[in-house]
Structures are given as C-alpha cells and as structure tokens.
Amino acid sequence: MTKLKDWLIAAGVLALGRGTPPPRDQKARIVAPGDPDRRAENVVLALFFLATLAGAAFIVVYALDRLSHDTQWLGLAIGAAFALLALASTVIAHRLVVTEEVVEPYPEDSPDAQEEIEQIVEESGSRFTRKRLVTVAGAGALGTLGAALLAPAASLGPVLHTGELYRAPWRRGRRLVGDDGRALSADEIEEGTFYTAYPEGADRELIGAPIVVVRLPTAEIRDRKDWAPRGIVAYSKICTHAGCAVALYRKPTFAAVQPRPALVCPCHYSTFDPADGGAVLFGPAGRPLPQLPLAIDGAGHLRAAGTFSGPVGPAWWGVRMGKARS
Ligand code: FES
Numbered sequence: 600m601t602k603l604k605d606w607l608i609a610a611g612v613l614a615l616g617r618g619t620p621p622p623r624d625q626k627a628r629i630v631a632p633g634d635p636d637r638r639a640e641n642v643v644l645a646l647f648f649l650a651t652l653a654g655a656a657f658i659v660v661y662a663l664d665r666l667s668h669d670t671q672w673l674g675l676a677i678g679a680a681f682a683l684l685a686l687a688s689t690v691i692a693h694r695l696v697v698t699e700e701v702v703e704p705y706p707e708d709s710p711d712a713q714e715e716i717e718q719i720v721e722e723s724g725s726r727f728t729r730k731r732l733v734t735v736a737g738a739g740a741l742g743t744l745g746a747a748l749l750a751p752a753a754s755l756g757p758v759l760h761t762g763e764l765y766r767a768p769w770r771r772g773r774r775l776v777g778d779d780g781r782a783l784s785a786d787e788i789e790e791g792t793f794y795t796a797y798p799e800g801a802d803r804e805l806i807g808a809p810i811v812v813v814r815l816p817t818a819e820i821r822d823r824k825d826w827a828p829r830g831i832v833a834y835s836k837i838c839t840h841a842g843c844a845v846a847l848y849r850k851p852t853f854a855a856v857q858p859r860p861a862l863v864c865p866c867h868y869s870t871f872d873p874a875d876g877g878a879v880l881f882g883p884a885g886r887p888l889p890q891l892p893l894a895i896d897g898a899g900h901l902r903a904a905g906t907f908s909g910p911v912g913p914a915w916w917g918v919r920m921g922k923a924r925s
Contacts, residue, residue, distance in 0.1 A: 629715065630697050630722035637728060639694035643687050644729075647736035650683035654743030661750045680744050687737070697723045765910050767807030769891055774799040775812065775833070775901040784899045788814045788831050793848035793862075795836060798903070807911040809836035810891055811845055811862060812901070813873050819859070822876040823908075826892035831901065833891040834877050835911045838864035840884040842913035845871070862888060876908065885914050 657676035660669055724730060775783045775796040783796055794812040797803045810833045817830040826832070836845050843866035851857030861880055862871045869882030877888030889907035896902050 628722055629719055630725070632722075633697035633726040635728045636694055636726055639690055640727065640729060640733060643690050643695065643733060644736050646683050646687035646690065647733075647740040650680050650687065650740040651736075651743045653677070653680035653683060654740065654747040657747040658743075658750050661747075661753075677744075677747060680740075680747065684740055684744065687740070695724075695726050697725060764912065767906050767911055768798045768801035768805050769807065769810075769903045769906045771903060771905050773801070773903045774896075775810070775893075775903070782900045783812070785829055785831060785895045785901055786899055788812060788901070790814045790816070790830075791850045791860075796833070796901075806837055806842075807835065807907065809844070810834060811836050811848075813848060813860070813862070815860065815874050819874045821874055822878075823890060823892070826890060826904065828893055828895045831893055832873050833893050833901075833903075834862060834871065834873065834888040835891070835907060837912050838866065838869055838884060839879075839886050839888060840864065840867055840869045840882065840913060843867075845888065 653676050657673055657680065660666060660672045660676060663669075666672055727733060776799045777783055777794070777796060780799075782799065783794065788794060790813075792813070796810050796812050797808050801808060803809070812831060812833045815827070815830045815832060817824070817827070820827050820830060820832070834845070837843075838845050843864050845862050845864045847863035847865055849858070849861040849863050849870070851860065858880075860873060862873055862877075863869070864871075864882070864884070867883050869884035870880040871884070871888040872878045872880050877890050879885075879887060886909065889909045889911050891907055892904035894902050894904040
C-alpha cells in the first residue's frame with residue numbers, strides 16, 4: 600500500500616506541481632522536508648526525453664510505412680516508450696518523493712482530510728529543484744505517447760480529401776484487356792468461368808482498375824440488362840467489405856440443388872449475385888459489388904460503356920454518399 604501511495608503522490612506532484620507552493624507558515628508541516636536530489640532529477644529528465652523520442656519514432660515508422668520489419672520496429676518503439684515512462688515513474692517514486700508514513704487510515708469525505716492530502720502532495724515534492732522542467736518533460740513524453748497511440752487511426756481512411764477514392768480509370772469506350780494486355784473479345788467469354796480484366800492503357804495498380812468478367816444466360820439477368828451485352832457482366836474485383844480480391848466464382852454443377860452462380864470473396868466469404876447488380880447474397884459486405892456497364896464494339900471487343908455503379912473498394916465513412924467518377 601505504501602508503494603502504491605508513493606506512486607499516486609508522485610503522479611499528483613507532477614500533475615499539480617505549479618512551481619514553488621505558497622508559504623504555509625501558519626500550518627505545521629506534515630511531510631518532513633527532503634534533500635534535493637539533482638542526479639535523480641537528471642535521470643528522470645533523460646528518461647522522459649528518451650520516452651518522447653521512442654513515441655516519436657513510433658509515429659515516424661508508422662508514417663513511413665516502408666521499412667522492412669516495420670511491425671517489429673513499431674512494437675519496439677511503443678514498448679520502449681512505455682518502459683521508459685515506467686522507469687521514470689519508479690525513479691520519481693523512490694528517489695524524489697518524500698515518503699510519509701500514515702498510521703491512521705484517512706477519514707473519508709472530510710474537507711479537512713482533503714486539505715491534508717493536498718498539503719502532503721505539495722510537501723512531498725520538496726526534493727524537486729526543477730519541478731516545472733520535470734513537469735514539462737513528463738507532459739511531453741505522455742503527449743507524444745498519446746499521439747503515437749492515436750496515429751493508427753489514420754489507417755481508417757481519409758476524412759477530408761476523399762475525391763481520389765471515388766475516381767476509377769474506367770470511362771466510356773475503354774477496352775477491356777487481359778493479364779497479357781490483349782483486348783478481350785465477347786466471343787471468348789464462356790459461361791461457367793471467370794476472367795480478370797483491366798482498363799487498356801491505365802495503371803493496373805489503381806484500386807478501381809481490376810474487374811471480374813463472367814457470362815450468364817441472358818434470361819437469368821434480373822437487373823441492368825442493358826449493361827450486359829450477350830449476358831456478359833463485369834464487376835469491380837475489390838470486395839466491398841475490407842478490400843480483398845474477389846477471387847472465386849461459385850458455379851453450380853448440379854442446378855437442381857445448387858444455388859445460383861455467385862462471385863465470392865475468400866477472405867470472409869462475402870457472396871455477390873452477378874445476375875442482380877452485384878447484390879450481397881451472404882457475408883459481411885455492406886453494399887453491392889460496383890458494376891461496370893459493358894458494350895461490344897464493331898470488332899467484337901468488350902469496352903466499358905461508362906464507369907462503375909458505385910464507389911470501388913472497402914467501406915469507409917460516408918462511402919454511401921458518393922458516386923464513382925471517371
Ligand atoms: S474482404 Fe471480402 S469478405 Fe471480407
């Protein structure tokens with residue numbers, strides 16, 4: 600209990616310390632004055648400084664995001680920041696806070712007792728010679744650590760400049776090409792299989808670039824029939840749940856008992872209906888897979904007839920309010 604009290608008093612001294620306390624001539628001291636310990640103070644200042652550096656290092660490693668083994672570096676930085684702060688608190692408790700032994704338990708809810716505790720807190724800091732500096736250093740270390748803990752929230756997605764998230768490289772007339780860069784023709788798209796395609800001449804790394812193409816019997820298509828020439832439909836390959844690639848095509852092999860064809864994301868099994876505008880049939884995805892309208896040109900090649908039906912990619916705040924743009 601005495602140790603716990605020392606820690607609480609140490610925290611109180613740092614939090615409430617406001618320079619030299621007003622004279623308490625009229626009151627007898629409760630805590631005997633302690634000798635200043637500048638060496639211990641220097642150690643505490645150095646530990647706070649190192650904790651600040653460790654917290655800042657976490658933010659830098661997180662922001663750079665291109666160091667090898669960055670997860671290990673992040674763990675090391677945040678662990679070091681906590682360890683250094685704990686060490687600083689231990690030095691304060693053992694070397695810089697005057698210990699005051701209480702024999703009787705404090706009476707509860709008594710104004711006198713509260714005043715006494717305030718007096719103990721003030722008097723326990725009598726060993727500090729640079730209380731303001733130690734307080735600023737401690738606040739800096741805690742502030743940096745707090746900022747480091749909040750930094751990963753940046754990965755939740757942009758809040759202000761969200762325009763890029765709605766942009767896709769597809770526009771009316773752009774040809775669909777396969778992995779090898781060859782233009783896809785409508786004739787080569789067969790039922791029961793699954794093709795990945797990209798916009799001709801555009802950056803394939805863009806989140807809106809890859810699409811999946813499948814062919815269905817035209818009579819089965821229930822929504823946007825004019826987006827599906829000869830029953831060929833195209834959807835974004837990026838799952839609307841958490842952004843994995845939609846990489847499976849469920850094709851019934853015995854139609855009497857099997858469910859209808861569906862596009863499936865293997866991460867958490869979100870299942871989308873290619874015959875119904877990419878509607879979610881199953882799984883955690885919160886919105887349909889964005890559909891790309893198709894057309895067939897005079898040479899029989901597949902081309903986009905516009906851009907997607909909705910924003911591509913995983914859900915983020917406000918995603919339902921925007922529209923996909925070319
Ligand atoms: S990312 Fe596709 S189901 Fe979760």
